[in-house]
Amino acid sequence: xxxxxYGLTLRGLACVLLAWQVWxxxxxxxxxxxxxxxxxxxxxxxxxxxxxxxxxxxxxxTVLLGFVAARFLHRATAGAVIALSACGAAxxxxxxxxxxxxxxxxxTDFMLVVPAGRHTVSGWLAxxxxxxxxxxxxxxxxxxxxxxxxxxxxxxxGEFSTAQARLEGWRPVRGRRGEVTVxxxxxxxxxxxxPVVVDRAALDRPVLAVYDRSRPADxxxxxxxxxxxxxxxxx
Amino acid sequence: MRRSVTRHPAARDxxxxxxxxxxxxxxxVVGLAFAALxxxxxxxxxxxxxxxxxxxxxxxxxxxxxxxxxxxGGVASGLRSxxxxxxxxxxxxxxxxxxxxxxxxxxxxxxxxxxxxxxxxVVPEGRRPFRVEVRHPLDVQGLLHRGRAxxxxxxxxxxxxxxxxxxxxxxxxxxxxxxxxxxxxAEGPPTGVPPGAQVLVTGVVVAVGLVxxxxxxx
Numbered sequence: 001x002x003x004x005x006y007g008l009t010l011r012g013l014a015c016v017l018l019a020w021q022v023w024x025x026x027x028x029x030x031x032x033x034x035x036x037x038x039x040x041x042x043x044x045x046x047x048x049x050x051x052x053x054x055x056x057x058x059x060x061x062t063v064l065l066g067f068v069a070a071r072f073l074h075r076a077t078a079g080a081v082i083a084l085s086a087c088g089a090a091x092x093x094x095x096x097x098x099x100x101x102x103x104x105x106x107x108t109d110f111m112l113v114v115p116a117g118r119h120t121v122s123g124w125l126a127x128x129x130x131x132x133x134x135x136x137x138x139x140x141x142x143x144x145x146x147x148x149x150x151x152x153x154x155x156x157x158g159e160f161s162t163a164q165a166r167l168e169g170w171r172p173v174r175g176r177r178g179e180v181t182v183x184x185x186x187x188x189x190x191x192x193x194x195p196v197v198v199d200r201a202a203l204d205r206p207v208l209a210v211y212d213r214s215r216p217a218d219x220x221x222x223x224x225x226x227x228x229x230x231x232x233x234x235x
Numbered sequence: 236m237r238r239s240v241t242r243h244p245a246a247r248d249x250x251x252x253x254x255x256x257x258x259x260x261x262x263x264v265v266g267l268a269f270a271a272l273x274x275x276x277x278x279x280x281x282x283x284x285x286x287x288x289x290x291x292x293x294x295x296x297x298x299x300x301x302x303x304x305x306x307x308g309g310v311a312s313g314l315r316s317x318x319x320x321x322x323x324x325x326x327x328x329x330x331x332x333x334x335x336x337x338x339x340x341x342x343x344x345x346x347x348x349x350x351x352x353x354x355x356x357v358v359p360e361g362r363r364p365f366r367v368e369v370r371h372p373l374d375v376q377g378l379l380h381r382g383r384a385x386x387x388x389x390x391x392x393x394x395x396x397x398x399x400x401x402x403x404x405x406x407x408x409x410x411x412x413x414x415x416x417x418x419x420x421a422e423g424p425p426t427g428v429p430p431g432a433q434v435l436v437t438g439v440v441v442a443v444g445l446v447x448x449x450x451x452x453x
Contacts, residue, residue, distance in 0.1 A: 003302050006429045010299030014292040017272075021288040028281065050282050057285070064289075068296060 029054030030092030074146035079139030086132035151225035165209035184209040265438025270445040311396035323359040324410035
């Protein structure tokens with residue numbers, strides 16, 4: 001196992017643990033919502049039970065999971081973690097109903113940092129499911145953008161190789177896309193200069209050329225992949 | 236115990252490297268995190284499970300970052316400033332150009348992030364020869380074309396080896412006289428464990444011990 005694979009495996013394990021925590025905390029925040037005893041005085045309401053600060057803890061865990069999982073999920077991260085949190089909270093409501101803690105028409109409030117109003121359990125479920133659906137949509141769209149930009153699916157295929165490349169020239173074709181010449185060396189050390197059409201975002205960034213090993217100079221089989229830009233050193 | 240450890244310098248180095256302060260601290264933190272997670276899963280309160288999950292995830296993240304960033308696995312570290320150092324002759328097995336971060340071979344030695352990786356067997360005085368990989372951005376001492384090198388190493392921490400630019404003339408002569416037979420070791424090219432792997436394994440062992448003690452004690 002190379003160092004990089006070992007490091008990525010550890011990071012994947014950390015993601016799994018954090019995803020478990022996100023699900024656990026959000027599930028608890030709705031499952032125990034009727035069991036929390038609030039003590040209100042003149043300044044506000046407080047409680048010393050764990051479920052009382054579960055929503056804040058849930059938001060913090062979700063943000064942490066987002067930072068850690070960004071290495072794997074790229075642009076799909078935000079949608080995916082929001083969908084996970086919403087599903088965890090919805091699962092908590094369903095478990096509370098099946099354990100007879102609440103009924104579908106019980107009116108209850110749900111402190112999401114600030115009181116978000118009093119609604120029936122069905123209303124909360126509808127809200128959570130729409131948040132989950134929106135999160136899934138954003139995640140799928142982000143995944144499609146990232147897959148296309150990094151040419152990940154193409155790189156997984158056996159007959160394609162990757163090489164560090166340089167872009168030269170720019171001729172606008174349509175909108176943000178333009179034609180450039182990508183210069184790279186293949187595995188035999190032969191230099192190729194192939195015209196391809198890329199998005200404007202590929203300029204001024206380190207890029208990779210993804211080419212067919214048997215036909216490296218064919219413009220129809222060669223693509224430019226833009227690796228993910230690192231925001232933080234640790235990601 | 237003491238006599239058998241000093242008779243085997245490799246074991247002594249392993250113990251000494253293990254007892255370094257940062258390794259001990261890392262092992263303690265990892266062990267406590269895993270123990271909290273295990274206790275929280277087995278029969279603990281929910282807050283302990285959440286604390287265990289968070290700390291274990293952060294510990295795994297740090298260990299993963301150390302493994303990806305660090306140089307370990309048979310690659311020599313630099314010398315300590317102000318630490319003891321000594322020269323030694325070495326046999327050059329191969330020189331390759333690798334990427335600085337990943338250690339993979341590169342075709343273009345002029346690329347910006349490539350360094351030379353020298354696969355050497357160092358023959359120090361009074362110790363057994365050991366094999367190590369030393370990285371340097373330049374072809375120091377012309378080792379691409381030579382079979383012998385002079386290295387500077389730390390006698391107390393022999394995993395710290397560098398190839399100096401201009402070694403003293405008498406050491407160069409001594410290296411030229413070095414017999415390939417005396418540099419024979421049973422080791423192959425350095426592969427090694429990723430850095431931080433021993434901290435992870437020891438931490439898990441410590442955690443298992445802690446949880447076992449807690450459950451046995453009732």
